[in-house]
Amino acid sequence: MSVKQGLLALLAEEPMYGARLRSEFEARTGGTWPLNVGQVYTTIARLERDGLVEPVGGADDEGRIAYRLTPAGRDAIASWWLTPVDRDATPRDELVIKLALAVTSPGVDVQRVVQTQRTATLRHLRDLTRLKSRAGDEPDAHDLAWLLILENLLFAAEAEVRWLDHVESTLSRMPLSSLRRSATPREGTDAETADSEARSTPKGARA
Template sequence: MSIPHGLLTLLRSGPMYGYQLRSEFERATGATWPLNIGQVYSTLTRLERDGLVVGHEPDGEGRQRYEITADGDDAVRTWFARPVELGDRPRDELAIKLALAATTPGVDARGIVQSQRTATMRRLQELTRLKREAPAEPPPEDLAWSLVLDNLRFTAEAELRWLDHCESQLARARARSTSPSVPHTTPTEEIVR
C-alpha cells in the first residue's frame, strides 16, 4: 500500500492537517490499514521535502495544514494510471513461512497450513458477516469501504484455495519421501516387458 500516494490523493480535495488525513484515510479504507499518526507526519515531511506537498504555518492550535502541489497532483495521476505490479506488493509472510517450513527439518508444515486455514476461515466468516450487514447498493460515501471489503473477502477465499493446494503438495512430497523406491518406467517400457 502506498501511504504517500494515499495521502496525496486525499489532499486533492483540499488542505488538511495530519489527524484529518489519518481519519480520512481510515474512513476510506474502513480502518483496514490503520495509520500511526507518526507515520502520517513522517510521510508528510518526506512529501514536502520532495516538493509534492507544501506545509502552511501552524494555526492557533499548532496544527499545520498541508496542501498538494502541481508535482504532487502529477504524481497521483501517474500512480492511478500505472497498474500495480505483483513485485510492487509487500512480501507475503505466509508464503515465506510455508516455503521455509516445507524445507526445514522438524517443522510441521502441514500443521502450519491447518492453523492458517482455521484463522483464514474465521476471518472470511467475519468479512462475510460484514458484507451481509452492508447495504446491497452502498451509498457513495460507503463505496470505498465496500470495495475494500470485497477485496479482503476475495483475498481470503484465494488464500484458502492456495492453502488447500499447499496441503496437497505437502502430502504428495511426504508420500514420495516415505514410499519405497519404485523404478520409473515409461509406457513403452511397459509394453516391451
C-alpha cells in the same frame, strides 16, 4: 498503496492538516490501514522536501498547519491515478515462507501446520462474510469504498484456502522424508571437502 500517494490524493481535494488527513485516510479505507499522526507528519515533511506539498499560511490557534498540493504534487497524483500498480516485486508472505521452511525442516508436522492455518483462515473468512452481509443495498461513496476493500479481503481469504488445499494435496502425493533429504546438505560435507583438498595439496604449495 503507499501513505505518500494516499495523502496526495486527499490533498488534491482541498488543503488539510495532519490530524484530518489521518482521520480521512482511515475513514475512506474502512480503518484497514490505521495511521498514527507521527507517520502522517513524517510523510508530509518528505512531500514538502520533494516539492509536492506546501504549507498554507502559518499555524492556527491550535498550532496546526494545513498543507496543499503544489503544481508538481498535482502532476504526481494525476500520474499515479493512471499508472498501474507494479506487481513485479514479490512480497514476503509469512505463510508462504513458513510452509516453504516447514517442508524442508525435520520434525515439523507440515499437515498440522496447514490444517491449523486453514482453520484460522476459514474463521477469518466467516467474519468477513458476516461484515459484508451488514452492508446496505445502496451504499454511499464511503460505504462503497469499504465494501470494495472488504471484498478484496474476502477474495484473498478464499484464494488462501484454495492454496492450502493444493498444498495438502501435493504433500499427500510426495513423501516429505525424501524431499527433506534432498533439500538438506549432508553434515560435514564442506569440512570433508576442505580436508581432502588440504591432504592432496603439496606442503610447499600451501600458504
